[in-house]
Amino acid sequence: MQKQNHSHFKPERSWCLVISLVGLLGGALFISLFLRTSNNLIGCNNNKLAQEKFLVDNPQQLLLDAILHYATSRVIPQQNINEIRISFDVLKNRTPCNFLVFGLGHDSQMWASFNSRGNTLFLEEDPKWVETILKDxxxxxxxTVKYRTMLSEADELVEHFHKEPDCSAKKSFIRGNHGCKLALDMLSDEVYNKEWDLIMIDAPRGYFAEAPGRMAAIYSAAVMARNRKGKGVTHVFLHDVERKVEKIYAELFLCRKYLVKGVGRLWHFEIPAASNVGNSFC
Incomplete structure (x- = not known):
């Protein structure tokens, strides 16, 4: 995800990307309207906030807002159009679905609009950044998520994984898993109680030693995918795979054999449930 202090205007690619995004969003709007006509709606819990109910009843509004946002913004998404299209093509076939995104940024409105009739949840480490994005x-x-890792611990955490029984693929749990440092054990019930059809890992920060790094996000995404009870696979998208830690942890937990596509700095994995593959991650 693209944070404010790292985003900047790039005129040489801005208009091309904006036009492409508007085209993708227009396609998503058509799909949303088709699903509405077909009465393929998601039920709305009476306890949901009024804003969430509004989106369920008027999903095309989110799409129109997103089109307006990207057509008039000087800030462009971090992923390029070819990387975005990989996730878009999956969402196009799976929506409405449960979509979990690690990271919040200027592209969040785009991802939410692609799944306007589904449930899209963003997990972000910085509360102030959440406030900034939600204003627009x-x-x-x-x-918000509190991570208990640092990028400088990446090698040490690999050793911890091999030695700590609670990290084992045989146990494979994250809620309340205080023994495994890679398990995101303090997330909301919503994260734990839903089966996520798609998981995007584009955060937390992982480019300086004191940053949380994406080790726990990658491990926890793999555990969520393995614990799937529903039909089909879990689609996991990992960005910034040119970096050492992302690549090592992807091959350790998401598995090269489940990698189905890679474009630019994005890898797409289709991970089956543990019941179909046994007691090891890879």
């Missing part, structure tokens, strides 16, 4: 996109659903 109040209908985006985001939660």
């Amino acid at each position: 996109a109040p209908f985006v659903h985001a939660e």
Whole structure:
């Protein structure tokens, strides 16, 4: 995800990307309207906030807002159009679905609009950044996450994984898993109680030693995918795979054999449930 202090205007690619995004969003709007006509709606829990109910009843509004946002913004998404299209093509076939995104940024409105009839949740490490993004996109659903890792610990955490029984693929749990440092054990019930059809890992920060790094996000995404009870696979998208830690942890937990596509700095994995593959991650 693209944070404010790292985003900047790039005129040489801005208009091309904006036009492409508007085209993708227009396609998503058509799909949304088709699904509405077909009465393929998601039920709305009576306890949901009024804003969430509004989006369920008017999903095309989110799409129109996203089109307006990207058509008039000087800030462009971090992923390029070829990387975005990989996730878009999956969402196009799976929506409405449960879509979990690690990271919040200027592209969040785009991801939410692609799944306008589904449930899209963003997990972000910086509470102030959440406030900044939600000022312009109040209908985006985001939660803050406290990570207990640092990028400088990446090698040590690999050793910890091999030695700590609670990290084992045989146990494979994250809720309340205080023994495994790679398990995101303090997320909301919403994260734990849903089966996520798609998981995008584009955060937390992982480019300086004191940053949380994406080790725990990658491990926890793999555990969520392995614990799937529903039909089919879990689609996991990992960005910034040119970096050492992302690549090592992807091959350790997401597995090269489940890698189905890679474009630019993005890898797409289709991970089956543990019941179909046994007691090891890879």
